[in-house]
Amino acid sequence: MILKYNNTEIHYNTFGSGPAIVLLHGFLESSTMWKDLVPQLSKQFTIITLDFPGHGKSEVVSDIHSMELMAEVVDEILKTLKITSATFIGHSMGGYVALAYVEKFHSKVEKLVLLNSSPAPDSEERKINRNRALKVIEKNAYAFISMAISNLFSETTRDKIASDIAELKMEAQSFPLAGIKAAIKGMRDRNDRSDVLKNFSKEKFMILSKEDSLLPVDENVALAKSCDTLSIIIEGGHMSTVENLDEVLDALKNILNV
Template sequence: MKINFQGAEIHYSIAGEGEATVMLHGFLESSEIWEEFLPEFSRYGKIITVDLPGHGRSGCLDEIHSMDLMAEVVLEVMKTTGVKKANFIGHSMGGYVGLAFLEKHPGMLQDFMLLNSTPQADSEEKKEIRDRSVELVKRNKPAYVTMAINNLLSPKNTGKFSEEIEILKERALKFPTRGITAALEGMKIRTNKTEVLKSFSGNKILVAGRQDPLVNIKELKQLAEESGCGFISFSGGHLSYIENKVQFIKLCISSKK
């Protein structure tokens, strides 16, 4: 399924009926990461997945895809599908988009899971890394995609999930260079959403990998406490939906039974 948003095609999917859950993928990912979960999850409600701008089959909107802009894309998908309130599960960048959505449309969220994500803004060091990444993508997209995705797993899981990593890389290499750089620019300028998360009265949980190379688990645990969020940590890195597939499924459906 698709909609037109500001002249670009945005692709999304729907599975199941009942209470809606919006699942948002991370950077260099697409809605395809959720496909294997849909048969199980859709038994408990309606599942909406979205290819965020410049990722998957969705087109690019601008030179910068801010988290606010991506959140408006999600809003348009929800309006199109007639969903007025939903649970959100956001992996990494998808969590940033979910937080931007929460800030603008708090009454439309019911439960919120941040998966391998954080409400914090980029540090100055991280912003510099984003800038270097943009230049590398423009010079050599394959090299950047390979390096970035290879670095997502914990060291012990690198060999164990090599097939899954190759699939992620194969998909990401098809994304337009402009889509990748626009997302990097958008993540760089996002603001701290800790207070937004703190003020949200719905059920909220932060899920972290104990060996995540991108998110500091100690800081995230402290943020969870400050924000009144539940906190769960899994062994592994930044791809808990791959590295801890069974536990992730159980966690997602536990509140739906």
């Protein structure tokens, strides 16, 4: 299905029936990252997936795709579907968008799950790396995408799932470079939403991976605790839905009471 947002096409899909769950993908990913979870979850829920602007099949909306802009895109999709409340599950950048959604539309969120994600903003070092990435993309986008995706996986799993990694790289190379850069700028400039998470009074969870090189597990367990959020620790790296699907699914079934 296609939503027209600011005269650009945003692609989304729905599956199943029942209470709504919105699945929000991460940077250099698309709605296809949920392909192995959807058949399980759609047995009891209405599942909504989408391609964020400039990712997957969706077009570029702006020079900067802020977390707030992407949250508004999500809300327009829910309005189109006449869905008034949902559980939000956001992976990495999708978690940042989910928190922006909570900040803007908190009454529409039933439960919140940050999957390999965090409410913290970029550190100054990370912002410098984002700016460096923008320059690298101009010179060699292929090299940037290949390196960035490889770095999402733990070293212990990379060889075992080489074909999955190659598939992700191939898909990401089809995304418009303007969309990749717009997302990098949006993540670089995003706000600290620790207070948003802390003040969200309904059920909230952070699913963290032991070998996640982007989000050190101990640091984020402490952050979850400071935000009154339950942390769930699983094996694997940042791409938990590829590296450790079974544990992710078990955690989500417990969260969703199924």
